[in-house]
Amino acid sequence: MPEIMARYLITSALPYINGVKHLGNLAGSMLPADVHARFRRLQGHEVLYICATDEHGTPAELAAAEAGQDVRTYCNEQFVIQRDACAGFKLSFDHFGRSSNPPNHRLTQAFCEALEKNGLIEERVTKQIYSVDDKRFLPDRYVEGTCPVCGFERARGDQCDNCGSLLDPVDLKNPRSKISGSTNVEARDTAHLFLLQPKMQDRIRAWVDKATDWPQLARSIAYKWLDEGLIDRAITRDLSWGIKVTKDGKPRPGFEGKVFYVWFDAPVEYIGSTVEWAESTGADWERWWREDKGASDVTYVQFMGKDNVAFHTVSFPVTIMGSGEPWKLVDRLKAFNWVTWYGGKFSTSEKRGIFMDQALELLPSDYWRWYLMANAPESSDAAFTLEQFQQTVNADLANVFGNFVNRITRFAASKFDSAVPDGGEPGEAEEKLAKEFADRLKTLTQCHEQMEMRKAAAELRAIWVAGNEYLQVAAPWTAIKTDRDKAAVGVRTGLNAVALFAILAQPFIPDAAKAVLDAMGVPDENRTWPKPEDVGVWDALPRGHAFTPPDVLFKKIEDADVAAWTERFGGVDGA
């Protein structure tokens, strides 16, 4: 089918290496990005879906220390855990990389050097708290002390939780290390590189002004930062785990014990991961990222949680644009709010909420995928409850879709010998179904194109319902008693609906969709996204074509399951 092929570069915010993510993290970036990637592939577009673990920074170091491991070993283990959890959810990354891998080191260093050549980097000496016992400089939030403003004794280095004053760690009285508790700390001079963001302020604003199709949430956050005024930001830290600072490709004098701050190198890994992908497949990464190397026709779509919007709309663009090089900038952006656990926070320590690896122990990924996207936190935070999860999955997947597939395939198996029947002509009922299907398919397609997950799921569900309505009217089980041709039309239409419904379900529930399409014997090349004007879809299965009724697609979630899970994961209201 000749179509206008487009190219989509899709990234989802990088999950931090520190432990397996919970369902909220999944629902807010990786999963919707996957749904979108699958949809665009089905449309016949060329898609590159990239993700990676974000591995640098103090939290990784501390988590490793707590686990009694060196950071590298810790990250190696955690990377595998996260990669496997993502695979378990059928996230169809073209590559899942690591920000600690060599390509990101090279790129990050190159970006910094390019920025410096353009006068956007400045070396400054500042005073920071050094912990003698910990043998390290302390990040702001790992310094505690008495607030110089209100006298609160447990003020953090960056802010006092009591009076709200923004603080500088060196101003705290009686400072101590939050890591070891040691009070043997002192302010020491240390040099850092600063990114002169204010110099880019006007260019960033002009760029945001043109981004009229960004969602409201993204634009308002970007403007908020711009209105407040960008500030010079340190992009290096006194740590050992991270990307070394260079000058002219060699270690930068005076920066031997320093690395880039994690927020500077993490987004660069979008590119780094693409390079990893290219190195492992022999593909060309520059045609996805360099405007001068063929990327000008790429549509770049980013998925992220609302906490990441500022970095993607302002900070990272400063790096990209400031380099003066023709890198690809984000075109479309989708931001999500949070999924909450019964209205409160997910928490490992308090045993509240389900994490990705645990979810897969309970049920196949499709169950979670469907619920999380049908209830995606698009306009506001969305509460996850096991009770609603049970209801949604049982109703939508088991009763509406699963049962539709089951009822018509089993009827066809017993009365028409497990083959697509010939004979009869479509009538009024078939016309009505085709009309409704075409209308809803149009809407569904638009929802996917706009990345409206909830609406897309609702529309898909409505299409499934239309199938059940049709069967109710066509009632082949009645017709077969008097008019075999009429029953044949009903069964044939129903079986084609099974295939169509599964094709449209692929982005959301890929495994179940595949099981249905395999059972119906639909060849891969016929599983592409249909168009509303294609009327041939209702006679796509060859007449006489044999199929195997699939097994029950979705087992219902029992009340006893919910009770057990509530016990284990802390349901109801614990907050």
Add this chain to the structure above:
RNA sequence: GGUGGGGUAGCUCAGCUGGUUAGAGCGCGGGAUUCAUAACCCCGAGGUCGGGAGUUCAAUUCUCCCCCCCACCA
């Protein structure tokens, strides 16, 4: 504290630039059906659209104030 996002039927949520009897799914009540995972289909009952004031012929939809919830604050 600042900024942003929310407060709409029992529950989870839709409701562009203001305008006939405010919508969906689930849950609930009734009916129909028997091909099917006690499933499906139809009908119905449920809401002073957080509170107050204002603008307007007209506000859930605009403005202001207040009260709650959530997130972020480099």
